[in-house]
Amino acid sequence: MGPGGAASESMSSAMPAAKRTAKPARRTGDAVVRLLLVSCAAFVLVTTALMLFFVGNAGLKGIRSVGLTSLLTGTLWKPEADTFGGLPLIFGTFVSAAGAVVIGAAPAVLAAVWATELAPKPARPLYRRTMEVAAAVPSVVYGWLALVYLIPQMEKLAHALRGDAATGGEGLATAAVLLGVMIAPTVLLLSLDALARVPVALRDASAALGASPWQTAMRVVVPHGGRGIVVAVFFGFARAAGETMAVQMVIGGARKLPESAFSPTTTISTQIVMDMQNARPGTPASNVLFAMSLVLLVVAVAVVLGTRWLSRGTRTS
């Protein structure tokens, strides 16, 4: 502790000895509260550690039983034949999430620029509240809406683009559109925070040089808030990659690589849900699902570390 600690110490030693020992009851209370808080902190830490241990342990068993290469690059996923080629799952996860970033995150960032820099000032808080509500809607609601309204439209689009009457509305593109809509509010809210952190002094400097609000936004505010925006997009990607319920409702559940953007396919999280009933603990089928969970976990860790790395030194102003 710094000089402050030393000062309080000298102050307490200056007090009469009787006063320092006068309140045993409160000190017992302090100890109880401290114990409670430490226990809670430890509990969270231990559960996380156990989770990592079990996923890691079973996941590594799964990787050993299949082989890392065939687990990551095999194209046939057939648990009933003990064949676990994870590429369709991984491909579906990453491509649908990447598509969601293009469809949802990019417009969300631009919308955030509009909302912080150009929107009429009275409308700004209202816009933010609306996006907070949108971000809080449970994913099953999004999935259900997509099932009823999005799938028929995607089917029409697929027919129009590909002239293939056999293509249904469920598939990779539908999942990407749905995920884009789902992550947009989150990305937008995080981007709003990032843009709001840009110092007023920089906006003033730009305005005083004769910049229009739009020029200030694109040349000063966005570059300065750039890291925060990238962090927002990262989180959007991570959320899209981990989303299960809504994706399952629209992606079609085909356990193979998609032939086209509109073909049904699968993702890691949805496939875990599909296969878990038949994966008894301890069997290779179960361990392989843990191995795929490990892949999602690696993505999550990469996002956290990536955002940490990007956020270093942004608190300069």
Next chain:
Amino acid sequence: MGFAALRGAAEVAPTPEESVAPAKMRALDLTVRYGTKEAIKDVSLDVRANEILALIGPSGCGKSTFLRSLNRMNDTIDGVTTTGAVELDGEPIYGPEIDPVLVRRRVGMVFQRSNPFPKSIFDNVAYGLRIAGERDRTLIAGNVERALRQAALWDEVKDRLDESGLGLSGGQQQRLCIARALAVEPEVLLMDEPASALDPIATAKIEDLVSELRQLLTIVIVTHNMQQAARVSHRTGFFLMGRLVEIDDTTNVFTRPQQSETEDYITGRFG
């Protein structure tokens, strides 16, 4: 208008001490409110061409608010209403048909705390030219060098124009901000306590610079430092509680003020 033209004008026109120069800017019954609170009340004053006008007064007297009203920077603050008129070369700068962006290209500003962009030294100075649509690289480079020379910064930074403006010292950063403002060749430069965050040596450099720049343009400088006002300005205006109490040649204001409030302030009885 280019700098060459301004220089020519400066040589021909009499200096403010010799006779009354024409008004470059003029405020007429200017009142600025934050919500319902009046920050400036019925202020009228002329800023003469190629003079250095200092605005002094205690904290909260409205001098910075007045300064910001001269290039419509108060527009960027929520809840500010401005009534009365401000003219630049006899033309109003407030009104529904006036674009504040164009006003700010003619009336530049330097802020109390240096605020370089987190960009290279070169890009900081080139910023105003680029947003004005200038694409010619040679012309931009020429203007950047000229502005940095005018801001007495060129010799210190010419070998590291690609480095971040944030790597400069405080005084250099403020001169970079002055260069940035000069690059777009404004006709008037507003300076809001430009040296208040600087050490005495850096302050002296800024003051020398202000005196030099008077050859090029008209300067209005807000300062809480009365010695600074006395050193650099031709005329001084004294603000108190949102009103302009007195404005006169700097020598007169500091040696024989007409108002007792001015005298109280400059002799240190309050503020």
